[in-house]
Amino acid sequence: MDIKYDRRSFIKTSTVGVAGAALPLTMVELAFAKPSDNFTFAYISDSHIQQIKGNQFVRNWDRGLIRAVAETNLLTPRPDFVIFGGDLAQMGSKPELDHGAELLSKLNGKVYHVMGEHDYYLDLGEYWSKLFGKHYYSFDHKGVHFVVLNSILTTDEWTFHRWPSNEQRMAEMAGLDNPNGSPFMVGDQQRDWLKKDLAKVKKDTPVVVFSHSPLQKIYKGWNFWTDDAEQVQALLAPFDKVTVFYGHVHQIQYNQIGNIAFTSAMATAWPWPYPQSYSQAQQLLPKLTVQMNRADPFFERDATGWQFIDVNSGRASATFNLYNNKVRTVAFDPQAGHPIDKTYQDPDRRIQPQTHY
Amino acid sequence: MAPPIQPVRVATCATLLSGLVAMGAALAQPLGLPPVPVPQNNPQTPEKIALGDKLFNDKRFSSTGEVSCATCHDPKKAFTDSPLVTSEGINKLTGTRNAPTVINSAYFKLFFWDGRSLDMEDQAQHPIVNPVEMGLVNHDPVLQIVRTDPDYVARFKKVFNKEGEQVTMKEVQQAIASFERTIVAGDSPFDKWHYGGDEKAVSEQVKRGFNVFLTKGRCVSCHTMEQDYALFTDNRFHNIGVGVNRIQAEIPQFAPAFLTAKSAGTDVDKAVLTNPKASELGRFAVTETLDEIGAFKTSTLRNVAVTAPFMHDGSLKTLRDVVEHYNNGGVTKKDDPVNDFLSGGIRPLNLTDAEISDLVAFMESLTSPQFAAQKAASANPASCNVKTTAVANVSPVAPAGKSASGGEGM
Structure with a gap:
């Protein structure tokens, strides 16, 4: 069935929903035979709560998370759960994780957490675990294996023997394009666990995977990368429908590798990338060696956002949900066999790439 | 110097707005303003403008016969109803929003504080049938008058070559819009300095204030300027923490409830002017996009010193209050909670008292000469530019004599 994901009506129906009231049928009900198997969840990521000192935190990052939480709470119908995609903190400290957890506590409903490198490399996830639980896990929801x-x-x-202090280890990994960093990986132990976990799952069960770094190799220089991505992909290959969501990159990306759709x-x-232009005040943006341009640095929320996911069949x-920008939807297209941007899939409707000098 | 208000021929205005050009005189471009955009299907003619002027002032277009457009957009008050906080319509009913000035509204791309009207012609029809403005149930009484009143009959015949039932609200609205398009005003001391090159047109304080406006104050990002003119608006909508702060706690319930009511047929125009909570949803009530909760249109800054109080809800009494609201990062009282949906452009500015005074002086330099007298005569505290111990320099912006009135330094 060809579904038109008209942006405006979609937002009306699925976002601030009331939709049920506004339109006779929601997009979800139009699309699928068993509406009970369709559901939505919200997905907030990369908030980078950063302590300046004491109870002072970088206002810009606070506002981003506060706004995403408030807007997520307006979603109607309610999402079944919320995923937080990692990098809640900037330097992995207890005050940052505590402050982030406090802001997230305003979310209505269950929240699942993904580990980000900014949460991890100070104490190797110890305090994060106290707040949010296991570093890796799985669960089932309405017929989908997560x-x-x-x-x-x-x-x-790199982790245990290279750095004189935990703080330095954290600082080295926190740099985007720092040559002292190290490529991310899932690792042998976790892949063994994944293999066993997936062994219990039928091959026609939809599988949705969350990772912080992309489980595909995009750009090693910025660690938009997972070194054993192919080995993880191989474990996912036997399943009919696999979707991988990842944070870390602070931008919209989508891709298809074999049976796996990435978003x-x-x-x-x-946003990555960003310029250091328009400072006027201390910005506290991480240092970027090669400057790139960005839409509107005046509006601190510009080129940031959050997303909600509609899982159907x-x-x-x-x-x-983007600020100062049109809402965009990236959806799996069964005919094409890969995700497409519902607004910009046609070449003549694409946003032209910016010129870099 | 050619005055900005062009062929206005209203008794109420004429005495007030000194230096009116005779109708038909060459339309000199006011310094600091671009040409007025005029839609192709509604060209300006002197007769149409005069007709619009008459319609604008006709109180018969209200249910009580006491309210016209000019009631809330009074030429004697810089086309506002200053110092009212929110406007008074029929039977002293008050709406939820502060009357924006008509001056230079010809340059806006969307109309009303939430942009719910797409052009000036469309805008003109709504207050007539709003229950707290002019209060008519529908437009029929207006049409009845313009189709039968001999003066209107003659004028509509001459302007549109239409009579009887050929005269519809379209022609009424076109004439009103044509009139409003003549209410433009530049030539302020700031214009004479910045665009005219007259170094003596403004004080050093104004010049310092302009620098704050461009830099640390972050004002110019929304109150935009161009190379050869300045409208001081980006024609966009921003949540700056005014109004919405009052309903923060209720938004999770109220925003979806409003959309439900809207989908069930609630009239947005009536709802936002009669329901204070709906009003504070701002642009969201129109577009239903999350990014615009509590967002309102960027006002022009021209003649702002004569249009107090400020903001869509009239909640800020003085320009100094306005700057302090921004300086606090989107809250009027420093320790109030910032609303969750605040625009990413709003953050604490760390302006000093002196910088705030300079910024206010800059805004006071944006008063066009034909409204400077109103400023001097104004009893409202719009230009009370003093905080605690800091006493602002006396600005040379306004004409002589203002120091004895409620001007700077009070």
């Missing part, structure tokens, strides 16, 4: 991986691990040598999440904190469509 897997949450900790994809931001790296070699033992990234926007950050609530800042085991396939997902991600709708990105």
Whole structure:
């Protein structure tokens, strides 16, 4: 069935929903035979709550998360749960994780957490675990098998033997394009667990995987990368319908590798890439060696956002709630066999790439 | 100097707005303003403008016969109803919003505080049938008058070559819009300095204030300027923490409830002016997009010193209050909670008292000469530019004599 994901009506129906009242049928009900198997969840990621000192935190990152939480709470019908996609903190400290958890506590409903490298490399996830639980796990929801991986691990040598202090280890991994960093990986132990976990799942069961780093290799220089991505993909290959969501990249990306559809999440904190232009005040943006341009640095929320996911018949469509921008939807297209941007899929409707000098 | 208000021929205005050009005189471009955009299907003619003027002032278009457009957009009050907080319609009923000035509204791309009207012609029809404005049930009484009143009959015949039932609200609205398009005003001291090159047109304080406006104040990002003119608006909508702060706690329930009511047929125009909570949803009530909860149109800054109080709800009494609201990062009282949906452009500015005074002086330099007298005569505290111990410099912006009135330094 050809579904028109008209942006406006979709928002009306699925977002601030009332939709049920506004239109006779929601998009979801139009699309699928068994509406009971269709559901939505919200997906907030990369908030990078950053302590300046004491109870002072970077206002910009706070506002991003606060706004995403408030808007998520307006979703009607209510999403079944919320995923937080990692990098809740900037430097992995207890005050940052506590403050982030406090802001997230305003969310209505169950929240599942994904580990990000900014949450991990200070104490290797110890305090994070006290707040949010296991580093990797799986759960089933309405016929879909969900897997949450900790994809931001790296070699033992880098993690345990290279740095004189935990703080320095954290700081080195926190740099986007820092050559002292190390490629992310899921690792042998977790892949063994994943293999066993998936062994219990029927091959026609839709599988949705969350990782913080992309489970595909995009750009090693910025660690938009998971070193053992192919091995993880191989474990997912036997399943009919696999969707991987990841954060970390702070921009909209989508891709198809074999049976696996990939979609990234926007950050609530800042976009990659960004310029250091328009400072006028201390910005506290992480240092970027190669400057790139960005839409409107005046509006601190510009080029950030959050998303909600519609899962139907085991396939997902991600709708990105963006500020100062049109809402965008990236949805799996059964005919094409890969995710497409519902607004910009045609070449003549694409946003032209910016010129870089 | 050619005055900005062009062929206005209203008794109420004429005495007030000194230096009116005779109708038909060459339309000199006011300094600091671009040409007025005029829609192709509604060209300006002197007769149409005069007709619009008459319609604008006709109180018979209200259910009580006491309210016209000019009641809330009074030429004697810079086309507002200053110092009212929110406007008074029939039977002293008050709406939820502060009357924006008509001056330079010809340049807006969307109309009303929430942009629910797409052009000036459309805008003109709504207050007539709003229950707290002019209060008519429908437009029939207006049509009855313009189709039968001999003066109107003659004028509509001459302007539109239409009579009887050929005269519809379309022609009424076109004439009103044509009139409103003549209410433009530039030539402020700031214009004479910045665009005219007259270094003596403004004080050093105004110049310092302009620098704050461009830099640390972050004002110009929304109150935009161009190379050769300045409208001081980006024609966009922003949640700046006014109004919405009052209903923060209720938004999770109220926003979806409003949309439900809207989908069931609630009239947005009536709802936002009669229901204070609905009003504070701002642009969201029109577009239903999450990004616009509590967002309102960026006002022009021209003549702002004579249009107090400020903001869509009239909640801020002085320009200094306005700057302090921004300086606090979108809250009027420093320790109030910031609303969750605040625009990403709003953050604490860390302006000093002196910088705030400079910024206010800059805004006071944006008063066009034909409204400067109103400023001097105004009893409202719009230009009370003093905080605690800091006493602002006396600005040379307004004409002589203002120091004895409620001007700067009070």
